[in-house]
Amino acid sequence: MKSLMENQENAIEVKGLTKLYGKTVALDGISFDVPRGGLFGLIGPDGAGKSTLYRILTTLLRPDAGTAVVGGFDSVRDYRQIRASVGYMPERFSLYPDLTVNENLQFFASLFGVRVADNYDLIAPIFGQLARFPDRKAGALSGGMKQKLALGCALIHRPHILLLDEPTTGVDAVSRSEFWDMLATLKEKSITILVSTSYMDEAQRCDRIALIDRGKILDVNTPAKLSADLGENLYAASATDMYPLLLALRTMPGVKRCYTFGATLHVVAGAGFDARKTVDVLAASGLRDVRLFPVKGDIEDLFIKLAGDE
């Protein structure tokens, strides 16, 4: 079993995976590979199908079509081997709030038939501060601490593959950053990590990322390459009346795309775009309080771009 895994070049191989909930297509024939020992990001908005994918990889769901191979094991046929070997951290930090930090850790260790002391070296750097409150109830911990405890529980049996489903949702910025430092450390211990997120800055810290939206993989690439795609001139625009502004901008020279983005508009500028001139023209056309300023692209800009390219 072990040798099979070590020979495998990819820790996870997904081919044509499809999952339907009634008539809703959650996953639409997706395929991608996660190389061994890498930090692989799965980026996509809510409802993209990320959690469904995780539930298939962790053998909690049966795919309607396609295969998923995790650590050399088929997710349907060899589900017991997968269950025993991967580390899983579901979307919400699923811990027992009425048990203490230590009790949670002990319990998850015993589920895998290991002792906390044997693998504590792996989680000690993660615990840090948390180690000082062994008797605090998990329910009384802050979001960041819960996240660390959940990661500790997922790692206590020294898995080769770590599946983290949106581990930084609902956690403060400092804890998020710390969390990614920890993942980098774990990667050095040759643990393959598949992590999903909806934050672009987090995606930058992965080796490779897959963009997923509406059950489809849009692109798999390095973050640098994907950022470069976003490196176009991007502007945010606003005025008192947004809708006339949107219509006007779409007719301006050099504007490749213009779309609503939160409370503002985002303008993708091409060659021949002059921001100052554009503002003047718009103001002259009767629009009041026109503002136009450069912004950094977000993951959603990338999705809009990819969706537009299709």
Place this chain on the structure above:
Amino acid sequence: MFRTMSIFTSLIKKETLHLLRDWRTLTVVLIMPVVLLLLFGFAISTEVNDIRVVAVVDRHTDVSRLIMERLRVNSYFTFKGEVPFNEVEGMLRRGETDAAVVLRTDGGEIRSQIITDASNTNMAQTSVAYIESVIGGGGDVPVITSTLYNPQLKSAYNFVPGIMGMIFILICAMMTSVSIVSEKETGTMDLLLVSPVRPRTIILGKLVPYFILSCIILSAMLLLSYTVLGLPFSASALNVVWITVLYITFALSLGMLVSTLVSTRVTALIVSGVLFMLPVVMLSGMIFPIENMPLPLQWLSCVIPARWYIAAVRTLMIQQLPASYVLQEVAILLCMTVGVLALAVRNFNSKGLFNNAEHP
């Protein structure tokens, strides 16, 4: 083997910790049966005690003296003495007495009249019956009543099987289903499944602590019944124990079945509360006698397991009959248990492998 055992023990340990940490629920579950027993046993009694009685006698004879003597010594009455007839109505109106016995001698023969305050009909009927039995001694047709098995007509006895029938549904069906479903809801069930532990071990680890809790409550209730409530102890107590264990097994299977069917704690609570608890209280014969129900409800009561359990325990505990008298009830209960357990296991096997709960 050792590994499985240690996983199993740690599952049980975890579940026990949940139970102990939720001390409010635990207190309710442990205290409630005791309070119910004592309440039904003493406070909420359908017996009528201390009926206040006055007597109106126009001429004393041996018979009238005898009747007054009986009223005086009977513990069900508080004899308030002899009053003139015209005061009776005033006393009843002011609530100073509950009943009056009027004895008139007419040509050497005593004629009696009973006047009661019927604002509480139950009390009035019972006191009339009591008084009749006291003064009716000289009647032409003597009625001999024998109340078997519960000669003092103690209502406490009656409630013991009913309370047990209710409490085990509450603990086993309601608490286990809520506990399993809550793990589904919070996502910890996913973590339990993504581990080497087999799904059936997880469920067994859930059931065992509640089984133990039920056994503790069973011991407490039996102890109370045979001591405080003064139920006569006999060998049939042992039969009560094993039939109750069967009933507990049934309730646990029911809890497991519910947990395979619903996915939120609230639904689990409603299903166990409305679908199981209400029928146990209303239709099992615990409070309302099945014989008094309209026929359709009587048929409905046949599918309620608590009905058979309560009937069996009544026979064993109160009538103190040997187990051979409850074979029918036990057979029905056994069939129901096997049926529900099979359904729960089938559901569990089809869903337990892949926890197909749709994810939000």
